Amino acid sequence: MNSLRSNAIAALLVGLCGPVVLPPPAAARDDVPAEVAARQNPVGELSDRDVRYFAKQFKTKCARCHGPDGSGSGEEAAEQAVPPANLTDPTHMSGRTDGQLFYQILMGGGERCAMPAYGPESAHGWTEEKVWRMVAFVRRFAQPTGD
Numbered sequence: 001m002n003s004l005r006s007n008a009i010a011a012l013l014v015g016l017c018g019p020v021v022l023p024p025p026a027a028a029r030d031d032v033p034a035e036v037a038a039r040q041n042p043v044g045e046l047s048d049r050d051v052r053y054f055a056k057q058f059k060t061k062c063a064r065c066h067g068p069d070g071s072g073s074g075e076e077a078a079e080q081a082v083p084p085a086n087l088t089d090p091t092h093m094s095g096r097t098d099g100q101l102f103y104q105i106l107m108g109g110g111e112r113c114a115m116p117a118y119g120p121e122s123a124h125g126w127t128e129e130k131v132w133r134m135v136a137f138v139r140r141f142a143q144p145t146g147d
């Protein structure tokens with residue numbers, strides 16, 4: 001994205017959001033309620049069937065921004081005011097709690113980007129359990145393969 005455009009978007013965000021912190025270059029929502037951020041993923045290990053199912057969901061619903069490999073290389077990534085994070089980066093991902101990932105998928109990008117919400121109240125209407133399963137799937141991008 002050219003910097004004039006990103007400055008304009010940043011200025012717009014400042015106008016919309018009040019006292020502001022400019023968005024960090026690659027991150028996620030910074031307004032996750034503490035109680036949600038602290039939640040642990042209640043679903044255990046994904047079955048092979050879950051993995052295949054969520055891989056397909058990711059490909060059809062998320063890859064246009066996040067890239068097929070989760071690296072943030074999707075064709076619509078450059079259009080987002082804040083770039084999608086690199087979900088394959090263990091350093092970045094170890095700084096994010098399951099609850100933060102859950103909230104982002106549940107509620108979408110809010111003011112920060114065009115990521116849709118997927119939770120029960122959204123047009124996608126995923127159950128909270130399905131959102132948690134997607135969190136577990138997303139975690140796999142930054143884990144060593146072979147499991």
Ligand code: HEC
Pocket residue numbers: 026027028029057058061062063064065066076080081082083084085096100101102104105109112113114115116118134138
């Ligand atoms: C229209 C583009 C778009 C789509 C579609 C999209 N996302 Fe995102 N997503 C983003 C952007 C941009 C960010 C970074 C947002 C920010 O910093 O506020 C993000 C952030 C995230 C985060 C937080 C990452 C972190 O560092 O905490 C997760 C998890 C996530 N997305 C998962 C998904 C999943 C799963 C789907 C599909 C079900 C999806 N996204 C669909 C654009 C998208």
